[in-house]
Structure formats: C-alpha cells, structure tokens
Amino acid sequence: MIEEFFVQLTWLQGIGTLFGIVQVVFARQNNIHTYLFGIASILISLWVLYQSALYADILLHLYYLVMSIYGWFFWKFGKQQSEAPITSSSNNEHLKAMGIVLGCFSLMSYWLSFHTDSDVPIWDAAVSAFAWAGMWLMAKRKLENWIYLNVSNIISIPLLIYKDLYIYAGMSVFLFIMGTSGYLKWRKLMKEENKHVYATA
Incomplete structure (x- = not known):
C-alpha cells in the first residue's frame, strides 16, 4: 500500500513536471499559452x-x-484590448515586489x-516569498x-531534495536554467519592441 502511494506520487510528479516544462518553454517564448499548461501543472x-x-x-x-x-x-487584454508589451519594472514596482517578498516571508514563516x-518553516517561507513576487x-x-x-x-532545490521530491528538484534546476535563458530572451524581445515603437513613432 505504501509502495503504491509513492509510485502514484512519483507518477504525478512526472506529469506535473512535464506540464511545468512546457509552461516555462512557452513563457520564455513570450507565448500566452504558458498559462494553460501552468494551470494544469499547478x-x-x-x-x-x-x-x-x-x-x-x-x-x-x-x-x-x-x-x-x-x-x-x-497578457491578452492588458493594453487597449491588445497584448501587453514586455517592460522593465518601475521603481515603484520594485518596491512593491520587495514588499511582497518581505511581507510574504514574515507571514509565512x-x-x-x-x-x-512543518519542519522547514523558514526554508519553505523563503521559497514562497520570492516566487510570489x-x-x-x-x-x-x-x-x-x-x-x-x-x-x-535556487532556494527550493535543496529543500525539495530534503523532502525526497527528486523529480521536482530536477525540475527546479531546469527552471533555473530556463529562467536565466528567459531573462535574456525577454530582454532581447523588449529591445526589439522598443525599436519598433520608436521606428513607427
């Protein structure tokens, strides 16, 4: 019975990981379908x-x-019924993001x-705080x-290993790599969008 439970849990991790991988690939490509696969993974x-x-x-x-x-x-209707563009955070948005981190960490911990x-309250709270922001x-x-x-x-990888959720830990490594690639991809797309705006102004 216990073995069947862990097999089921591992199987679900695998399916969730697959949807999560597809989600982050779509996110890197700035594709709105990221949210459909994201909801299934969630x-x-x-x-x-x-x-x-x-x-x-x-x-x-x-x-x-x-x-x-x-x-x-x-993403679909964020700017006058057309897709919202990629932009950098304003100073106010940076402050709000840090406020989310600090507020979430304090409440969660x-x-x-x-x-x-929970046997990992601080660890778990830190993962959540940055992810919320x-x-x-x-x-x-x-x-x-x-x-x-x-x-x-970065914080979640050792936490998931500690919890024996090795598939999810592996997914977090993949997400970190894709996150780095996604940042570079979005920065390039943002510059291209800005050039297009200036060219048509």
Whole structure:
C-alpha cells in the first residue's frame, strides 16, 4: 500500500513536471499559452505538495492559480484590448515586489513555525516569498520576474531534495536554467519592441 502511494506520487510528479516544462518553454517564448499548461501543472502539484506537508508551497500554488488566470487576461487584454508589451519594472514596482517578498516571508514563516507541523518553516517561507513576487511581475509582463523566480528556484532545490521530491528538484534546476535563458530572451524581445515603437513613432 505504501509502495503504491509513492509510485502514484512519483507518477504525478512526472506529469506535473512535464506540464511545468512546457509552461516555462512557452513563457520564455513570450507565448500566452504558458498559462494553460501552468494551470494544469499547478493543480497536480497541489496534491503532491499536500502529501509532502509543504504548506507554504500549497498556498503559493493557490496564488499561482489566481495569478495565472489574472496573467492570462492581462497578457491578452492588458493594453487597449491588445497584448501587453514586455517592460522593465518601475521603481515603484520594485518596491512593491520587495514588499511582497518581505511581507510574504514574515507571514509565512510565522504561520509555518507556530501553526503547522512543518519542519522547514523558514526554508519553505523563503521559497514562497520570492516566487510570489516573481509571479506577480510575470503576470504584469515585467522583465525582472525571472530574477525573483530564479532566487526562489535556487532556494527550493535543496529543500525539495530534503523532502525526497527528486523529480521536482530536477525540475527546479531546469527552471533555473530556463529562467536565466528567459531573462535574456525577454530582454532581447523588449529591445526589439522598443525599436519598433520608436521606428513607427
């Protein structure tokens, strides 16, 4: 019975990872379909994370779900009923992103430490805090989303290994590589969009 449970959990990790990989490839290409595969990956991950008692990650993935729906609408209709462009974060948006990190970390670390049976409250909270900020910036199509998401990926790799979620740990390594590539790709696309705007002005 226990063996069957872990086989099922590993199988679900594999499917969720596959959808997650497709999602990040689409995100790197600045393709709106990233959100469709992202939602499928999120729903699978919620079950896996619940079984592993990674409660902050569960809340993070619920937040991902909401932001994915918001992001899809913003990317689709974010600027006068046409696709919103890639832009750099303003100073105000940088402050908001850091506020999300600090606020999320403070709340999550307190909740996990005193109201759950989590054995990694600080670790889990740190992963979630940077990911919350990164997902918010991605939904707004901001270049710097990749930086915040990659900080989250770096922290999550040893956490997932510690929790014996090796497939997800491997996926986090892949996400870090794709996040670095995505940042460079988006920066190039942003420069091309700006040149086009100036040329047609």
